[in-house]
Amino acid sequence: MAAISPFFLLFLIPIVPLSILAILALIVRPLPIKIPIKSRHVFITGGSSGIGLALAHRAAAEGARVSILARSAGKLEEAKKEIQLATGVEVATFSADVRDYDAVSKAIDESGPIDVLIVNQGVFTAKELVKHSPEDVKFTIDVNLVGSFNVIKAALPAMKARKDRGPASISLVSSQAGQVGVYGYAAYSASKFGLQGLAQALQQEVIADDIHVTLIFPPDTNTPGFEEEQKSRPEVTAIIAASSGSMETEEVARKAMDGIKAGKFTVSCNFEGFLLSLATTGMSPQRSFWLAFLEVITAGPIRLIALFFQWDWYKAIEKWSKTKTK
Ligand SMILES: NC(=O)C1=CN([C@@H]2O[C@H](COP(=O)(O)OP(=O)(O)OC[C@H]3O[C@@H](n4cnc5c(N)ncnc54)[C@H](OP(=O)(O)O)[C@@H]3O)[C@@H](O)[C@H]2O)C=CC1
Numbered sequence: 100m101a102a103i104s105p106f107f108l109l110f111l112i113p114i115v116p117l118s119i120l121a122i123l124a125l126i127v128r129p130l131p132i133k134i135p136i137k138s139r140h141v142f143i144t145g146g147s148s149g150i151g152l153a154l155a156h157r158a159a160a161e162g163a164r165v166s167i168l169a170r171s172a173g174k175l176e177e178a179k180k181e182i183q184l185a186t187g188v189e190v191a192t193f194s195a196d197v198r199d200y201d202a203v204s205k206a207i208d209e210s211g212p213i214d215v216l217i218v219n220q221g222v223f224t225a226k227e228l229v230k231h232s233p234e235d236v237k238f239t240i241d242v243n244l245v246g247s248f249n250v251i252k253a254a255l256p257a258m259k260a261r262k263d264r265g266p267a268s269i270s271l272v273s274s275q276a277g278q279v280g281v282y283g284y285a286a287y288s289a290s291k292f293g294l295q296g297l298a299q300a301l302q303q304e305v306i307a308d309d310i311h312v313t314l315i316f317p318p319d320t321n322t323p324g325f326e327e328e329q330k331s332r333p334e335v336t337a338i339i340a341a342s343s344g345s346m347e348t349e350e351v352a353r354k355a356m357d358g359i360k361a362g363k364f365t366v367s368c369n370f371e372g373f374l375l376s377l378a379t380t381g382m383s384p385q386r387s388f389w390l391a392f393l394e395v396i397t398a399g400p401i402r403l404i405a406l407f408f409q410w411d412w413y414k415a416i417e418k419w420s421k422t423k424t425k
């Protein structure tokens with residue numbers, strides 16, 4: 100009897116990963132989807148500034164009908180002119196505060212049925228919780244989290260009722276601080292972590308209506324809001340945030356729009372963000388069996404890398420608090 104060559108056993112090694120890949124290809128849900136942008140109605144909250152404005156530019160340039168909502172009518176008007184000058188597209192503007200459900204609902208009804216809803220409005224002040232007023236904490240949660248509920252609730256009935264209009268999207272702009280808690284962002288991180296629960300539950304509720312949920316996680320991004328934030332951001336917050344560098348609004352908008360069109364549940368914007376998404380993927384849905392495979396095989400090692408980041412951050416906090424008390 101011929102002995103089995105030990106070399107033959109080498110061929111068996113890939114069997115385990117290949118079987119995992121094959122199983123994942125069969126089981127990942129929801130199934131992949133493409134969301135068209137051209138000729139669709141894209142509605143963007145916080146579309147008058149920063150990331151929202153860059154998204155409005157992109158959507159207009161890609162041939163969508165675009166509506167933007169924010170509080171300041173003046174900033175909306177400026178944004179409208181800017182987009183018209185750059186793309187020739189006239190966007191519809193709606194002045195409302197997302198904290199006011201009736202005002203949001205009226206604006207959305209006026210704008211007509213939405214195909215791609217981008218919930219992007221957000222406020223942020225980085226401050227240690229002891230220095231944060233209860234009013235300011237509530238303001239952050241109200242605008243970022245409760246405001247997002249208001250926008251989605253107001254848009255959902257017409258989105259669900261749409262007929263023969265193709266797959267729709269509800270996208271939310273979170274933050275890398277919505278994937279990991281960061282010094283100075285207790286209120287902000289809490290408001291953004293809330294979006295993860297909202298998005299996961301919502302995706303299950305709207306999948307049967309061909310509506311697809313996307314969560315976008317930008318790092319520090321050069322926007323008017325960020326410029327303001329930097330004036331008073333604690334040093335430690337800046338040090339920790341620097342682990343992921345910073346991006347320009349156009350790059351973030353491009354990543355976000357590509358992610359929305361590809362129907363991704365989770366959209367990271369840079370390499371560190373990609374690692375962070377792998378590390379925090381938890382129970383979130385995954386439509387790509389390739390990415391699912393990567394999540395499975397990197398689960399252990401990525402946790403190790405995450406712990407190194409925490410080590411580094413706690414070292415920075417320790418060093419900084421020593422120099423503070425001296
Ligand atoms: N810039 C950054 O570093 C990062 C930002 N993000 C997130 O991206 C999103 C956009 O941020 P960014 O572009 O920097 O912010 P900006 O401050 O530049 O723009 C914020 C937009 O939201 C609108 N807005 C704010 N509050 C309300 C409200 N109560 N009702 C309606 N509209 C409102 C603003 O208009 P108006 O004031 O007139 O209402 C403006 O259009 C936010 O959700 C933010 O958390 C995530 C990661 C990093």
Ligand SMILES: CCCCCCCCCCCCCCCC(=O)[C@@H](N)CO
Nearest residue numbers: 223274275276319340342343374378405
């Ligand atoms: C495996 C683990 C990899 C980890 C690397 C990731 C590092 C994360 C740093 C957190 C950055 C927080 C930026 C917040 C930006 C923001 O939202 C504010 N500018 C307010 O708008």
